[in-house]
Amino acid sequence: MTVVVNSTDDFTLENYGRVATGGESVAIGPKAARTMADGRANFLRLLESDRTQFIYGVTSNFGPRAKITIPPDQQRAHARAPGFRGNWARGFGGGYLDERVVRGIIFARLANFVAGNSKARPVIAERLAALLDGPLPPVPFDGEVGAGEVLPMMHVLRSLRRDDLEEGDANPLANGSPVSAAFAADTALQAGHRLDHAEQILALSVEAFGAPLDSYDSVLDDLWGDEDEASALAVLRRYLHGASPEGRRTAAPASYLVLGRVLGQAHRAVADVQQAAKVSLRSVTDNPVYVFPDEDHALGRAFSTGGFHNAMTYPALNALAATWADLTLLTQRHVTAFRTAAISAPPAPGSADSARPSWSTADAATGLGALLVGLVDEARAAAMPTLLPAAVNDPQDDVSSPVFSAYRRQARAAECLDGALAILAAESSQVLFTCGRDPAPPLQHLLGALRAIFPPVEGKPRDLESRAERLVAALAQSAVTGSAPFGERGQQ
Amino acid sequence: MTVVVNTRDDFTLGNFRRVCYEGESARLGEKALRVMTLGATQKPATAAPGPQAARQARWAAPGVRLADGYLDAAVVRGILFARLASLVSGYAGVRPAVAERVAALLDGPMPRVPLDGQAGTGESRPMAHVLAGLRRDDLDEGEENALLGGAPCSAALVADAAIHARHRLGHAEAICALAIEGFRAPLGAYDEALDGLWGDAHETAALRALRRHLDGAGDGERRFHQAPVSYRIIPRVLGQVHRGVAAVEKAAAVSLRSVTSDVVYISDEMGRPGGRAVRSGGYHNGMAYPALNALSAAWADLALVAERQVTALNTAETSGLPVNLTAPGASGHGTYAYGWVANSYVEEARAAATPALLPSVAEDPYADVSSPTFSAYRRERRAAECLDGVMAILAIVSSQALFATGRNPAHPLWPVLSFVRSVFPPIDGTRERDLSADGAHLQRALGAAARSGELR
Numbered sequence: 001m002t003v004v005v006n007s008t009d010d011f012t013l014e015n016y017g018r019v020a021t022g023g024e025s026v027a028i029g030p031k032a033a034r035t036m037a038d039g040r041a042n043f044l045r046l047l048e049s050d051r052t053q054f055i056y057g058v059t060s061n062f063g064p065r066a067k068i069t070i071p072p073d074q075q076r077a078h079a080r081a082p083g084f085r086g087n088w089a090r091g092f093g094g095g096y097l098d099e100r101v102v103r104g105i106i107f108a109r110l111a112n113f114v115a116g117n118s119k120a121r122p123v124i125a126e127r128l129a130a131l132l133d134g135p136l137p138p139v140p141f142d143g144e145v146g147a148g149e150v151l152p153m154m155h156v157l158r159s160l161r162r163d164d165l166e167e168g169d170a171n172p173l174a175n176g177s178p179v180s181a182a183f184a185a186d187t188a189l190q191a192g193h194r195l196d197h198a199e200q201i202l203a204l205s206v207e208a209f210g211a212p213l214d215s216y217d218s219v220l221d222d223l224w225g226d227e228d229e230a231s232a233l234a235v236l237r238r239y240l241h242g243a244s245p246e247g248r249r250t251a252a253p254a255s256y257l258v259l260g261r262v263l264g265q266a267h268r269a270v271a272d273v274q275q276a277a278k279v280s281l282r283s284v285t286d287n288p289v290y291v292f293p294d295e296d297h298a299l300g301r302a303f304s305t306g307g308f309h310n311a312m313t314y315p316a317l318n319a320l321a322a323t324w325a326d327l328t329l330l331t332q333r334h335v336t337a338f339r340t341a342a343i344s345a346p347p348a349p350g351s352a353d354s355a356r357p358s359w360s361t362a363d364a365a366t367g368l369g370a371l372l373v374g375l376v377d378e379a380r381a382a383a384m385p386t387l388l389p390a391a392v393n394d395p396q397d398d399v400s401s402p403v404f405s406a407y408r409r410q411a412r413a414a415e416c417l418d419g420a421l422a423i424l425a426a427e428s429s430q431v432l433f434t435c436g437r438d439p440a441p442p443l444q445h446l447l448g449a450l451r452a453i454f455p456p457v458e459g460k461p462r463d464l465e466s467r468a469e470r471l472v473a474a475l476a477q478s479a480v481t482g483s484a485p486f487g488e489r490g491q492q
Numbered sequence: 493m494t495v496v497v498n499t500r501d502d503f504t505l506g507n508f509r510r511v512c513y514e515g516e517s518a519r520l521g522e523k524a525l526r527v528m529t530l531g532a533t534q535k536p537a538t539a540a541p542g543p544q545a546a547r548q549a550r551w552a553a554p555g556v557r558l559a560d561g562y563l564d565a566a567v568v569r570g571i572l573f574a575r576l577a578s579l580v581s582g583y584a585g586v587r588p589a590v591a592e593r594v595a596a597l598l599d600g601p602m603p604r605v606p607l608d609g610q611a612g613t614g615e616s617r618p619m620a621h622v623l624a625g626l627r628r629d630d631l632d633e634g635e636e637n638a639l640l641g642g643a644p645c646s647a648a649l650v651a652d653a654a655i656h657a658r659h660r661l662g663h664a665e666a667i668c669a670l671a672i673e674g675f676r677a678p679l680g681a682y683d684e685a686l687d688g689l690w691g692d693a694h695e696t697a698a699l700r701a702l703r704r705h706l707d708g709a710g711d712g713e714r715r716f717h718q719a720p721v722s723y724r725i726i727p728r729v730l731g732q733v734h735r736g737v738a739a740v741e742k743a744a745a746v747s748l749r750s751v752t753s754d755v756v757y758i759s760d761e762m763g764r765p766g767g768r769a770v771r772s773g774g775y776h777n778g779m780a781y782p783a784l785n786a787l788s789a790a791w792a793d794l795a796l797v798a799e800r801q802v803t804a805l806n807t808a809e810t811s812g813l814p815v816n817l818t819a820p821g822a823s824g825h826g827t828y829a830y831g832w833v834a835n836s837y838v839e840e841a842r843a844a845a846t847p848a849l850l851p852s853v854a855e856d857p858y859a860d861v862s863s864p865t866f867s868a869y870r871r872e873r874r875a876a877e878c879l880d881g882v883m884a885i886l887a888i889v890s891s892q893a894l895f896a897t898g899r900n901p902a903h904p905l906w907p908v909l910s911f912v913r914s915v916f917p918p919i920d921g922t923r924e925r926d927l928s929a930d931g932a933h934l935q936r937a938l939g940a941a942a943r944s945g946e947l948r
Contacts, residue, residue, distance in 0.1 A: 219756070326850045385845060
């Protein structure tokens, strides 16, 4: 299949997923081709009207030398300057972006072209789209922080033919902020799935602990009055539908009572990343940008902007990382509650302690709970926000983009959460097994798939570490694909 | 004047402001009294569990200031106001007379509420301070829980931050526009066409604010080539601040009217006397501290960009302006050293932008998750204070750039420039001045303006 793009409206999260994760090609639609040709023709008329006017990168030099003008007779050669014809990529180290993200960057880059604001010839956009049909270059994580996103784009564009570029063709390839758009989109697609996994596993934990259900009561939707918390409560109720009221505790630790509110914040953070992705994917972020003729400007205008600086993606990624860290801590508290005899043991014979059920969670342990402390600590470290970098390249390029750091930290926090959720899932399964109970019907499929990978521990445990690793891998994979958290039962 | 509250809908940011900053009283309206009377009778006869010793301990909050001072009295008023929301809903099962006592506390002196030592599960610890003067010898146990429980502190702290933040953002936009004029940056970076091309509501709001301040600015004396990145990206950075402020305002609007009591009493749908008690984690406000964290980070980033603008203005090779922005014929270092001062504020703001996460310490097996709102509030306040310092410096340097080159900014900026110069006159080299004290005056003036909303 091929995604056809005709306008910026085609740069949706759905189409992004088809291209980035689904591996589909992209074709420039006829409407986009016409618009780009019109834009190009208009831009050339503007340029020919006065080749001494300032148009960054076309009639001027680049970066700190922007004030140096390029004589008209040298502007074509300038467009094919060695900086663009050669390999300008410099960053190295820290591993590489997943290929799906590189595909996403190329897809996001095309939004700059299709509305005709890029100044470039349509063939440039077609070449760019064609990159998706070949092998993609490795893009290192380290060394990509600078003003805008030129540094990573030079890796992405490594194999693009550039020896015949004309005036105005080069900047729309490398300038702007398509990397931020792709990072936001890649994260947004995974985050929705990951949040759903967390809700299912935390609901399983509610069942294992026998926590009272009124903390998720529908009356709270209105009383708290927040749409994200209402969403979280609704999801918890859906997974706990039909949960047995028999033998439940009348009191539970705060980590069970506050679930609806903490998950509400996760809903909010995921929504913010999705919003950042939606806006960023369709933004025209070129510098300089070309604007079509209007009543006051018969030839249109080309002017410098700060579009290359995406200011919404990295804060959204920061907030999501912090949310994952908080959820990781909450998950650790649940496992601790299972293990804490003071609250998990049944009441003493003859006692009227209604806060406790007739069964104990304290005797059911996989032994994995101790791993959580390290995961919580790592997640909290990853939640330290990336701010605008303190270093300055030069007096002109005096503010850089921190989006690579933010993307990496969010991914690390998510990885820690996956690990914590895998352990909580295994522990919840063990508690249910030991106590001889079943969870609410909507959670039984989850439990079955979980136990296909990590069966209840009986006797001398074997292969616990490798089975736990498989749980974590399954969660990470299903965050990308959107499949059930541990796959289908019997398919492991 | 008195704010009359009848339903949760009366707990708005506007009414919060009236009670907190303008010192108005709050009174329970007739509708609220009826609902509360009904709610109190719906409450089951058996109150929420809790031994007597624990009840006494909850009210015995330590009153010592550990390190970092006390909440502003206006914020304590805000907590009392926010406390009333759960009560007037009727769901808390509190008698009208008790709620009226809470409202009456607003007519007396505010107790001191230490900023330190308030993290815990829920907000009963700071609430014990806030309600220290409340008569409680006739409270039943459910009423005690309703008064100490819930999350009114988070609501008030985030509301206080929201009101300041909206004003602070408006003033920052004006000063950034003044810097654009001081630097003679090209205006294309703020063009109306970008509203649609970027397609983000918050960035559009920032672009519009800048254009409003720059309306009528001429193109004649501007540099022909593009300005440094810090001038071109300012609409996108301010757009992120708009997003952060909107998130805090939303958190405030939702939190102020939320019913967050630990136990809420729901009337039986069949009309039988006595309803059911729903116990929840309403006491944990999950939206206020992340919103405050994000705002702190936005202030820190804005401070950094403003510092870069100061550096560009102070660097003759970059700006094309007179060396050290000294006035014609004057000697000395002009505004150059202020750039170094800005560095320290930026670093402090960045430190304050470290997010407050769920505290890692668990009090006991049941109280295993605590609220970090007080930490988040304190950090936001510090980040904002640092931003005020950098903005004061950007205003000083921009004013000086205009003075040294004999220019006026766009007409809409004249009142801003007048305000800046009323506190910090241009450095004309004619007399000795305490430039440290003058800078501090402007920073404090910006802090005061964040509350009042007016640069004066």
